[in-house]
Structures are given as C-alpha cells and as structure tokens.
Amino acid sequence: MVISCxxxxxLVWVIVAIGVGVCCHRPPNTSRGVTVEFQIKPKPVRVGPVxxxxxxxxxxxxxxxxxxxxxxxxMSHAGMSPVFAQANEVHPGRYExxxxxxxxxxxxxxxHGALRNGEKLERQFDVRDVRPN
Amino acid sequence: xxxxxxxxxxxxxFDLMQVPVLGPLFRWRYARPFLQxxxxxxxxxxxxxxxxxxxxxPKNLATTLSWLHFRGVLVLVLLCAGNFFCLACPFMLVRQVxxxxxxxxxxxxxxxxxxxxxxxxxxxxxxxxxxFDLWSSPWWxxxxxxxxxxxxxxxxxxxxxxxxxxxxxxxxxxxxxxxxLSPFEVKVRDQDVCTRCLTKDCIxxxxxxxxxxxxxxGCELALFQPRKVGNMDCTFCLDCIHACPHDNxxxxxxxxxxELLGDSLRSGIGYFSRRNDLAxxxxxxxxxxxxxxFGMVSPVYAVENWLGKVLHVSHEAPVLGxxxxxxxxxxxxxxxxxxxxxxQAWGGVQRAFLPLVVRYSYGLVPMGxxxxxxxxxxxxxTGLYTxxxxxxxxxxxxxxxxxxxxRWTLTGLPANAVQVIEIGFLVLGFAGSLAVTHGLADEDxxxxxxxxxIPWAAVCAVLFGxxxxxxxxxxxxxxxxxxx
Numbered sequence: 001m002v003i004s005c006x007x008x009x010x011l012v013w014v015i016v017a018i019g020v021g022v023c024c025h026r027p028p029n030t031s032r033g034v035t036v037e038f039q040i041k042p043k044p045v046r047v048g049p050v051x052x053x054x055x056x057x058x059x060x061x062x063x064x065x066x067x068x069x070x071x072x073x074x075m076s077h078a079g080m081s082p083v084f085a086q087a088n089e090v091h092p093g094r095y096e097x098x099x100x101x102x103x104x105x106x107x108x109x110x111x112h113g114a115l116r117n118g119e120k121l122e123r124q125f126d127v128r129d130v131r132p133n
Numbered sequence: 134x135x136x137x138x139x140x141x142x143x144x145x146x147f148d149l150m151q152v153p154v155l156g157p158l159f160r161w162r163y164a165r166p167f168l169q170x171x172x173x174x175x176x177x178x179x180x181x182x183x184x185x186x187x188x189x190x191p192k193n194l195a196t197t198l199s200w201l202h203f204r205g206v207l208v209l210v211l212l213c214a215g216n217f218f219c220l221a222c223p224f225m226l227v228r229q230v231x232x233x234x235x236x237x238x239x240x241x242x243x244x245x246x247x248x249x250x251x252x253x254x255x256x257x258x259x260x261x262x263x264x265f266d267l268w269s270s271p272w273w274x275x276x277x278x279x280x281x282x283x284x285x286x287x288x289x290x291x292x293x294x295x296x297x298x299x300x301x302x303x304x305x306x307x308x309x310x311x312x313x314l315s316p317f318e319v320k321v322r323d324q325d326v327c328t329r330c331l332t333k334d335c336i337x338x339x340x341x342x343x344x345x346x347x348x349x350x351g352c353e354l355a356l357f358q359p360r361k362v363g364n365m366d367c368t369f370c371l372d373c374i375h376a377c378p379h380d381n382x383x384x385x386x387x388x389x390x391x392e393l394l395g396d397s398l399r400s401g402i403g404y405f406s407r408r409n410d411l412a413x414x415x416x417x418x419x420x421x422x423x424x425x426x427f428g429m430v431s432p433v434y435a436v437e438n439w440l441g442k443v444l445h446v447s448h449e450a451p452v453l454g455x456x457x458x459x460x461x462x463x464x465x466x467x468x469x470x471x472x473x474x475x476x477q478a479w480g481g482v483q484r485a486f487l488p489l490v491v492r493y494s495y496g497l498v499p500m501g502x503x504x505x506x507x508x509x510x511x512x513x514x515t516g517l518y519t520x521x522x523x524x525x526x527x528x529x530x531x532x533x534x535x536x537x538x539x540r541w542t543l544t545g546l547p548a549n550a551v552q553v554i555e556i557g558f559l560v561l562g563f564a565g566s567l568a569v570t571h572g573l574a575d576e577d578x579x580x581x582x583x584x585x586x587i588p589w590a591a592v593c594a595v596l597f598g599x600x601x602x603x604x605x606x607x608x609x610x611x612x613x614x615x616x617x
Contacts, residue, residue: 072541076269077429077610078190078197078523079516081544104431105610106269108189124189132431132607 033059036111038125045130047104052087052097054111056121063093066116071097073127076106087111104132149317149384150374159384162349162375169226176223176278182527183275192541193271195278197516197523200268205513208311208506215315215384216308219298219368224285228297231286241296248306248410252417255303256461259421263428264453269610295353298368305368310418311502312364313495314389314565319367319374319382320358326381327359335359335373335382349376352401358382360400363392365411390565393495394572405495412491416465419494419501423599424460426508430606468595469494472588480578480585492577493589496570500596503562507555507604514554517545555604563597 039053052071056064069087074080080103087097101107107127114120150156158164175198183195190196207218219225267273288297298305312318321327332339335358338351350372352358358373374382396406405411427433433456440452473490476482482489522539529539545551567590574586 074189074191075610076190076266077200077512078193078268079201079512079519079545080191080610082191082541084542103608103610105608110189132609 034064034115034119034121035061036121036123038109038123040109040127045101045127047101047130047133049098049100052085052099052109053094054087055094056115057093063091064115065089065092067095067113067121069095069097069111069113069121071099072110072112073099073101074108074110075103076108087113101127101130104130106130146320146385146387148322148386151383159371159374165220165371166226166229168221169223172221173223173226176282178527180275180278182530183271183278186271186527186530188271190269190271191519192523192526193274194523194527195271195274196268197519199274199278201512201516202520204509207308208502208509209513211308211311211315212502212506213316215317215319216312216364216367216369219305219308220370222305222368224282224302225298225368225370227282228285228289231290235290237289237291237293237296239292241292241294241300245300247300247408248414251301251303251306252410252414254301255306255414255417255421256457258303259425260453260457262425264450294355295368295370299354299366306414307418309365309367310415310498311505312367313392314499314502315364316386316389317384318364318387318392319369319371320361320385320387322381322383322385324359326379330379330381332378333357334376334378338372339376339378351376355401357400360398362395362397362399362402365392365399366401390499390569393498393569394576396492396576406488406492409487409491412494415494415498415501416469417461419497419504419596420460420465422501422504422508423596423603424457426504426600426603427456427460429608429610430603431609432606434609465494468592472592475588476574476585479587480574480581482578482581482585484577493570493573496566496573496589497593497596499565499569500562500593500600503559503565504596504600504603506558506562507600510558511548511551511555511604513545514551515545515548518543519545552604556601559597559600559604562600563593566593566596 035057037055037057041051041053054069056067058064066089067087071085071087073083075082083099083102085097085099087095090096099109107130109125109127111121111123111125150159158167161167179195179198182193186193186195190200210217261267265273267277284301285297288301289295334340334349334351336351336355338347339349340346341348352373353370354366354368356366356373358377361367369384374384393405396404398404402408402411436456437449437452440455441447444452444455446452469490472493473486476489476493477484477486521543522541525534525536525539528534528536570589570593571582571586574589575582578585
C-alpha cells in the first residue's frame with residue numbers, strides 16, 4: 001500500500017511538531033523560596049575526603065534551621081558508585097557533611113531531604129574537575 | 134594455517150537452528166519483529182526518560198542503558214554468539230512499518246556503495262561522544278536515538294533494499310567488523326543443495342506461484358548464500374533462512390576470526406584485499422577502541438591542556454580533532470606503513486605496498502575488539518545493577534512504584550575483579566591478532582612467513598602494550614575536557 005503525498009507530508013508535520021514540542025521542554029525549576037549557598041572544601045577539590053558545606057536561608061534571608069538533609073555524590077557518568085552522607089547542622093542554618101570522592105572527574109552533589117515544616121528540598125550542584133591525588 | 138586445515142578442525146559444525154526453542158523461534162516467520170518489539174519499547178522508554186526524566190546521567194534510563202548495558206551486552210553477545218543485535222534492531226522494525234506505507238523508489242548511488250560514508254559517521258559518533266559528553270547527557274542521548282530513528286526512516290524511506298544497514302549505520306559497521314570474530318555465522322549447510330537449486334530464493338526472495346509477487350524477502354544486503362563468506366555485512370536478519378525452500382541455511386559454528394584469513398571472492402563484498410574502505414573501517418575500529426578508552430583516563434586531560442597552551446586554543450573541538458587525527462590517521466599510518474615496508478624489505482615480498490597493508494590491517498581487528506570488550510565490559514560489569522534503581526525510579530515517575538524505592542547504592546562488580554576480566558580480553562585479542570597476522574603471512578609467503586609476520590606482530594604488541602597501559606590508568610569522568 002502506498003499512501004498519498006499529502007498524507008506523507010501530514011505525517012512529517014506531526015513528527016516535526018512532536019520534535020519541536022519535545023525540544024522546547026525543559027525540566028521545571030525546583031527552587032521554592034529557600035536559598036542554598038553551597039561550598040566544598042578543601043579547594044582545589046581532590047579525590048578523597050571532602051566536606052560539603054551549605055547554608056539555607058529563607059526568602060527574608062533568615063537561616064533555615066532543623067532541616068534533615070542527605071548529601072549524595074554522583075559521577076557524571078552512569079554506573080559509578082554514588083556516595084551518601086547525612087548533613088549535620090553546625091550553626092543555625094549552616095550544615096556540613098563529610099563525603100569521600102572516589103574518582104577524579106566531574107561530580108554532581110545532590111541535597112535531598114525535608115525542612116522542619118515538612119517541605120521537601122531538592123538541589124543539585126556541579127563539582128567540576130576533581131583532581132586525582 | 135590454511136582454510137583446509139581449519140575446516141578439518143571443525144568438520145561437523147554445531148547448528149543453532151537445531152537447538153530446541155531457538156531453532157523453531159528462528160524459523161518462525163515473525164521471529165525478527167518478535168525480537169525487535171521489546172527493544173523498540175525499551176528505546177521509546179529511553180527516549181522519554183532521556184527527554185523528560187532526571188538530567189543526571191546515572192539516574193536516567195537513556196544514559197544508563199545506552200552507555201553501560203547496551204554496549205556491554207552488545208560486545209559480549211558478539212564475542213559469544215554473533216551479530217544478534219542487528220537481528221533484533223528496533224530501528225529496522227520502524228523501517229518495516231514505514232515501508233508498508235511508502236515504498237522507496239531510488240537506488241543508492243553507485244559511488245557511495247562502499248563503507249566510506251559509514252566510516253566517516255563512525256568517526257563522527259566517536260567525536261561527538263567526546264565533544265558533547267554524550268555519556269553525561271540524557272537529553273542528547275535521547276536525541277541521538279531519535280536521530281538514529283529519523284535517519285533510518287529517511288535513508289530507507291528513499292532508497293531500496295537495506296541501504297542504511299549496509300552503507301550508513303555506524304553501529305552496524307561496528308557489529309559487522311566485530312562479528313568476524315563471532316563463533317557463529319549464517320551459512321549454507323550443504324553446498325550441493327545450492328548447486329542443484331534453481332530458484333535462488335535466498336537472494337531473489339520466494340515468490341508466490343500464482344501472482345509472482347515476493348512473499349518472503351531474499352537477502353537485502355546482496356549476500357548470495359552459496360558464495361557468502363563469514364559475517365561481514367550480515368545482519369542475521371533470517372531472511373535467507375526463511376526464503377530457502379530447501380531449509381539449507383543454518384546458523385553454524387566456526388572458528389572465530391577465520392574469515393579474516395583467505396582472500397576469496399565474497400558475495401556482496403568482493404575481495405578483502407581490494408577493499409580499501411573495509412580496511413579503513415577495520416583501522417578505525419581498532420585504533421578507535423584505544424581512542425575511545427583514552428578519552429576517559431586522566432592523561433587525556435593533560436594532553437589536551439598542553440595542546441591547548443601550545444596552540445593557544447581554548448576551544449575543545451580543534452584540540453580534540455588533533456587527538457583524533459593522531460589516533461586515527463597518524464598512528465595507523467606510522468605503524469601500518471612501517472610494518473608494510475619492513476614486510477616488503479625482510480620478507481622479500483613482491484606484493485604492492487597498499488594491497489599488502491590493506492590485507493594485514495584486518496589482522497588487527499582482534500586486538501581492537503579485545504580493547505572494546507575490555508572497555509565496555511568494565512562499564513557494564515562495574516555498573517551492572519544500576520539498571521535496577523534506574524528502572525525503579527522510571528516506573529515510580531510513571532506512577533507505578535511497585536518495585537519500591539530506588540536503591541541507588543546498587544552498582545555492580547568490584548573494579549579490581551573486573552580488571553582481571555579486562556586483562557583477559559586484551560590477552561585474547563592480542564593472541565587473536567597474532568594468530569590472524571601469522572596466518573596471513575603463512576598464506577602469502579610460505580617461504581618467509583616468520584619474516585613477514587614479525588613486523589605485524591610488533592604492531593600487535595604495541596597496540597597490546599598501549600591497551601594494557603590504558604586500563605591501568607586512573608579513570609577520570611570529566612564533561613569538560615579542557616580545564617582552566
């Protein structure tokens with residue numbers, strides 16, 4: 001069976017429309033009022049133990065206390081072991097977590113957990129160019 | 134070593150078609166779509182997750198399946214069985230459906246009926262993989278899959294037969310070259326039956342007696358079974374098996390790599406020694422294996438930064454281009470050229486330089502395959518279980534959390550255990566390359582075989598040493614090659 005040229009064109013347009021729609025899609029911004037100031041120590045970052053530090057502040061710049069945050073470190077390549085640690089609040093609104101980076105390269109640090117009011121917090125930070133020892 | 138002694142080693146090949154379940158499955162007319170359909174569903178899931186799922190590669194089906202599991206399973210199946218990925222290729226299922234609506238009208242231009250386009254695309258994919266860090270981007274990985282589907286639809290929508298498979302598909306070319314080392318090939322069981330056959334349905338297709346329409350397709354890749362040699366260009370599509378009215382085509386065991394020896398006229402291929410394009414494919418396959426692994430170890434970044442400073446270039450593309458040129462042009466020219474000249478000088482060989490180098494370049498394929506196996510099996514085995522949490526996460530995102538919370542701590546086998554397997558693959562590849570190049574020297578120059586063999590053995594040793602060095606380098610997964 002051979003379909004007409006008009007039908008073929010329509011099919012192509014549908015495919016193009018789906019493609020354009022998909023192209024324009026971007027993941028939603030997950031920021032919701034809480035600002036996260038992220039740091040990693042020591043610098044430059046090398047393979048081995050590091051400390052993840054972050055400060056949580058609300059919309060009026062007050063520290064956000066009592067959050068339960070898990071820190072996850074992933075490589076940018078699939079298949080590598082992620083590392084996990086629980087963050088401790090060392091000052092009001094300021095949290096720290098030790099983490100051991102097992103490999104050189106680009107890491108992505110994820111913070112996930114909940115604020116005291118139950119609101120979920122999800123953030124992602126790139127830690128590029130972790131150097132070998 | 135020659136063809137006769139090889140045949141004597143294996144007088145009664147094992148036939149996969151005689152295996153319960155597998156035999157009836159492969160004989161079933163709808164075996165191919167049956168195998169393609171699950172892979173098509175997985176491809177759609179990968180595309181959707183790549184576009185709409187997590188942007189982090191380790192948490193996404195598109196990147197995890199593409200760059201860990203697909204590549205790992207692919208090379209292991211090629212090593213242990215044959216080109217069964219092409220058999221179950223989901224792109225061809227879409228093509229088949231599209232061809233029900235629109236039949237192609239054109240024939241692929243004669244000037245392009247070779248491997249040059251696919252060699253260029255193979256290099257392009259390796260280049261874009263490094264330049265755009267495809268392994269770290271679910272989004273671009275999804276678009277690569279979509280691009281592949283669209284390319285198949287456009288090429289095979291316009292051009293007749295299996296144009297995309299034979300002349301365009303870079304994955305297919307990879308599979309064709311690697312499957313020269315597979316233990317199974319699609320082959321006639323009894324040549325006498327073919328000699329008596331009048332209809333040649335395996336190539337022409339089986340026709341309906343009344344309407345004379347083709348009801349079962351013959352080989353779309355122009356491989357005439359009685360004169361087909363080995364797996365080059367064979368997609369294991371089963372068309373010839375279904376079309377043969379005498380049930381005379383099987384999936385037979387053979388000694389891997391033997392098709393790299395000998396230089397007989399091969400149906401749909403011609404002579405290996407006259408196919409510069411095929412030799413270029415073999416060279417890109419072999420040296421590309423080292424290049425692809427080099428892109429993931431620490432020294433590459435030092436080299437790139439050094440090159441960037443020397444050339445006063447801050448963009449990655451030109452620096453990467455130079456590294457590609459060094460690996461895929463300069464290194465092969467130096468190594469193969471030196472070996473060719475030495476073979477002529479020491480072995481007293483009269484054969485012209487280029488045909489000599491072309492012929493022996495196929496001998497390096499086992500070493501290249503060893504490196505691909507080592508590299509891909511490393512990622513596959515060390516990340517073996519990561520598919521579990523990624524699938525849990527994917528299903529949960531669709532509203533089906535019946536597999537539970539994703540267990541992100543599941544990864545795979547320990548890297549030090551996998552390294553032993555990697556070394557095993559490299560040794561296997563090295564041994565295979567030595568065997569093939571020695572076999573070629575023995576065939577071509579029986580009086581001076583050792584002298585002709587030594588230069589090529591030295592090339593194999595250099596590649597083996599480089600491969601070993603590579604797998605002992607610290608890995609470095611960086612999306613930005615040139616740091617500030």
